[in-house]
Amino acid sequence: MQVTTVKESQLKLKPVKSTSPWALARRKFLRNKLAMASLLFLIIVAILSFLAPYLTTQDIARINIGEMSLAPSGEHWLGTDKSGRDVFTRLLYGGRISLIVGISCTLLVILMGTVIGAMAGYFGGIIDSMLMRFTDFVLTFPFTVFVIVLNAVFFGKLNGLLVLILVISFLSWGSVARIVRSKILAEKENEYIMAAISIGCSPFKVIVKHLLPNVLSTIIVQGTILFATMIVVESGLSYLGFGVPAEIPSWGNMLSSANEPDVLQSKPWIWIPPALAITFTILAINFVGEGLKDALNPRSRR
Amino acid sequence: MLKYTIRRILGMIPMLFLISIVVFSLAKLMPGDSLSGEIDPANTDPQYIAEMRDKLGYNDPVHEQYLRWISNFMQGDFGKSTRYKIPASEIIAERMPNTIFLGLMSLLITYVFAFLMGSYAGRKPYTLGDNFISAFNYIGLALPSFIAGVFAIYIFAFNLGWFPSNGSVDISLEQGTLSYWISRFHHVLLPAIVLGALSTASYTQFLRNDIIENTRKDYVRTARAKGTPEHKIYRSHIMRNSIIPVVTFLGIDIGLLVSGAIITETIFTYPGIGQLFLSSVTQRDYPVLMAITMLLSFLTLFGNLIADILYGIVDPRIRLD
Numbered sequence: 001m002q003v004t005t006v007k008e009s010q011l012k013l014k015p016v017k018s019t020s021p022w023a024l025a026r027r028k029f030l031r032n033k034l035a036m037a038s039l040l041f042l043i044i045v046a047i048l049s050f051l052a053p054y055l056t057t058q059d060i061a062r063i064n065i066g067e068m069s070l071a072p073s074g075e076h077w078l079g080t081d082k083s084g085r086d087v088f089t090r091l092l093y094g095g096r097i098s099l100i101v102g103i104s105c106t107l108l109v110i111l112m113g114t115v116i117g118a119m120a121g122y123f124g125g126i127i128d129s130m131l132m133r134f135t136d137f138v139l140t141f142p143f144t145v146f147v148i149v150l151n152a153v154f155f156g157k158l159n160g161l162l163v164l165i166l167v168i169s170f171l172s173w174g175s176v177a178r179i180v181r182s183k184i185l186a187e188k189e190n191e192y193i194m195a196a197i198s199i200g201c202s203p204f205k206v207i208v209k210h211l212l213p214n215v216l217s218t219i220i221v222q223g224t225i226l227f228a229t230m231i232v233v234e235s236g237l238s239y240l241g242f243g244v245p246a247e248i249p250s251w252g253n254m255l256s257s258a259n260e261p262d263v264l265q266s267k268p269w270i271w272i273p274p275a276l277a278i279t280f281t282i283l284a285i286n287f288v289g290e291g292l293k294d295a296l297n298p299r300s301r302r
Numbered sequence: 303m304l305k306y307t308i309r310r311i312l313g314m315i316p317m318l319f320l321i322s323i324v325v326f327s328l329a330k331l332m333p334g335d336s337l338s339g340e341i342d343p344a345n346t347d348p349q350y351i352a353e354m355r356d357k358l359g360y361n362d363p364v365h366e367q368y369l370r371w372i373s374n375f376m377q378g379d380f381g382k383s384t385r386y387k388i389p390a391s392e393i394i395a396e397r398m399p400n401t402i403f404l405g406l407m408s409l410l411i412t413y414v415f416a417f418l419m420g421s422y423a424g425r426k427p428y429t430l431g432d433n434f435i436s437a438f439n440y441i442g443l444a445l446p447s448f449i450a451g452v453f454a455i456y457i458f459a460f461n462l463g464w465f466p467s468n469g470s471v472d473i474s475l476e477q478g479t480l481s482y483w484i485s486r487f488h489h490v491l492l493p494a495i496v497l498g499a500l501s502t503a504s505y506t507q508f509l510r511n512d513i514i515e516n517t518r519k520d521y522v523r524t525a526r527a528k529g530t531p532e533h534k535i536y537r538s539h540i541m542r543n544s545i546i547p548v549v550t551f552l553g554i555d556i557g558l559l560v561s562g563a564i565i566t567e568t569i570f571t572y573p574g575i576g577q578l579f580l581s582s583v584t585q586r587d588y589p590v591l592m593a594i595t596m597l598l599s600f601l602t603l604f605g606n607l608i609a610d611i612l613y614g615i616v617d618p619r620i621r622l623d
Contacts, residue, residue, distance in 0.1 A: 140317060141324075142602045144561035145579065145595055152583050153331045232446040239448050240568055240580065258452045259569075261467070265460045275449050283444045 021298065025217075028295040035291025038284035045281060049095030056089040072269050079269040081257060090249045091273050097250040098231055098278070101165055105230040108169035110223050113176025118207050120177070121184030132181070139174035146171055147233070148242045160245035168233055176222055183215040217296040224289035228282045235278050251278050307611055314603050321599045322375070326368050329588050375596070381589030385582075390589040393578065394597070400470050401574035403486070404567070405559045407494035408501075412555075415498075416505030416548070423506065424513025424544070425536055435506060442503030447562060451496045451569035458492060465492040468571040493570040497562045501555055505548055512544040546616045553609025557602045 019027075029035060048055065072079040078087035120131040147167055154163045187193070188211060196206050212219075237243030238252025239259075246253060251274040258264045258271035355361060359370060374381065380390035423432040459467035465488065466472075472485040516522065517540060525535050564576035571577070575594060582590040 137317070137320060140599070140603055140606065141321070142557065142560055142598045144564050145598050148564075148580070148583055149325075149328050149332075149591070149595060153328055228444075236446055236448050236565060240565065242580075242583070255449070255452065258456075264452065264456055268456065271452065275452060279445055279449055282446070283440075286440075286444050 024298075025295040029291055032291040032294065034287050035295075038287035038291075041284045042281070042288065045095060045277075045284075046099060049092055049099055052089070052092035052096055056086070056092060078273050079267075081254075081270045082260075082263065082267075087254075087270060087273055090254060091251075091277060094249040094251045094254050094274060095277060095281075097161070097244055097248055098234055098252070098281075101161065101168075101234040101244065101250070102227055102231040104165045105168045105172070105234070106223055106227045108165065109173045109176055109226055109230075110219060112169065112173040114180050114212070114219060116173065117177035117180030118184050118211065121181040122188060122203060122207055122211065124185075128181075131177075135174045135177050138171065139178075141171060143171055147237060148240070151237070151242050161248065164234070164237070164243055168230065168237075172226075172230075172233075176219075176226070179218060179222060180215060183218050184211055187211055187214050221289060221293045221296060224285060224292055228285040228289070231278065231282060231285070235274075303611075303614060306614065310607050310610065314607065317603060318596075318600060322372055322596060323368070325592055325595045325599070326371060329592050330364065330367075332586065332588070371592075375593075380593035383587055383590050385585050385587045385590075390593045393590060394575065394593060397573060397575050397578050400572065401563055401567070401576065404490055404494055404497065404563065404572065404574060407490050408498035408559065408562075409552075409555065411494055412498040412501045412505060415502045416509060417545075419502075420506040420509025421513065421536070421541065423510040424517075424540075427510070427514050432510070435510070439503040439507050442499045443507075445499070447496055447500065448565050448569060450499055451493070451566060454492055454496050455569070465489075470573050489572070493566050493572050496569075497559065497566045500562070501551070501558060505551065508551075509544055509548060512547065513540055516540045516543050549616055550609055550612040553605045553607070553612060556605030556608065560598050560601050560605075 078091065080086055081090070116131055116135065120128040120135075150167045150171075151164060154167070184207075193206060193210060196210050201209070234243055234250065235252030235255065238250050239256045241256060243252055244250040254274040255271055255278070258275075263270050359367060362370075371381075378391060380394070382388065383390050383393055386393055419435045419438075423435040426432055455467050458464045470486060470489050471482065472489075475482040475485055513536075522535060522539060525539050530539075563574060564579060566572070567574045567576035568580055575597070578590065579594045579598070581587075582594065
């Protein structure tokens, strides 16, 4: 009698749950100090930028002739620019635009690249070769040249920010599509995919439910690298004067004041803050990306 | 190999044809046209302008205009610049040597620095020197070229006064003299370093990792067991194998230099193709704009071709067919 109760209580013991790959990855990522510090930095930058209207009292648009090109002081933490606008306030608002453009471009590129890459990889045959020829075609465009030309075409006809996001995204999805396609090609040979097809899953369901979750880690890592690239692209184009419209502050627009030798040489407080903001943000995103790559790679031990 | 090369070159033709259609349509979509470059600017009589517009074919159907443009283009006639009133090919030919000079200097800097740093870091991995080089690489890869350029001008040109901050040559010097060439070299150095920083970082990183990987290979162990001196193992066994893959980056570099030149030349106000491209966009100088866009697209395609062919030459295991 007693023996059986022992057995019953043993049976009631919770079975040891094996940790899922995602939990393993999370644990590995949390232990990576550099990546965690970078993530914290990014979160702070994002919060400061998105709460800019509540944190600052200065007007970013009004030109203030009385306070032109003031050096940093107690009233203006980072000084004022050539039109008398507070640099710190513009830095926060600029961060908001740069981050919004970066995130929207990344999401659009990932979406387009994944849809096209997954379709090409899953269906194969003529669909594959047509989609991939199109991808090759888009990839052969010299990116910088065509972004500038396209922006000049649409400039002033539509909302500048939206045009910029669409143009950048339309010219950048090629590499994501290629990567997703090659991953899907390898993944669809597995038996569970054949099983899913044999019980009558529609292609849409097979791709979304079975294939995409298995290539998600690659997409996430690609997305992080893309996010950094997109911030560089946005600020670089704005620096050249072909990006975000000049009246909207963005980090690249603020940096373009360094084109004037006088500002570059003797008023460093105007251009150094956006330059450092871009650099540190990109570095932080790259560190997070490296951390994610390590964490999601089951073979790396750290 | 030859068959593959020929097929790839033939494959470039439809690609260039499609790109030319895109370039032409974009130029047509942009506001304004290049009419003002072809007519007498002093005559503002609307009847004269309308007459000339008709005569020069601006009212023809779009496909006819395209065919005329592309057939002229194939024969080397890129049209007349609307701003400078001289053939676009002349302006481009004038700027071209500057850009080629900048590109070659930047490639040279990349190869020399990447070779020195990469072979040092690969030979002594995980030491202080290697960590320094890795830190440099990280910065080189993460820092966008326009920020690096702005900082380079601020520090090296303005504060330290080591380099000039703009132009391609000191204009007071006579062409062809030694001091003229020294001045050109002096002017191109800073932009070339900035332009080459990204490739230098990626080359160095690649070379380092490849050397470390090769050090663990069997043939290196055999060489060690034979008693080959360590420096000789690195020089003639490891380096020879590690240098080869780096060669294939040349093709990708051509594409990178194309887009890099636009940004770098603008920062340093260096009179090359990239700067000409941007000014032709802002000034709506269509013939020049279209010619440069075609030229840069061709260079990018050409770079991809070189990369693919070099892969095959360098590594016979890659079958090209």
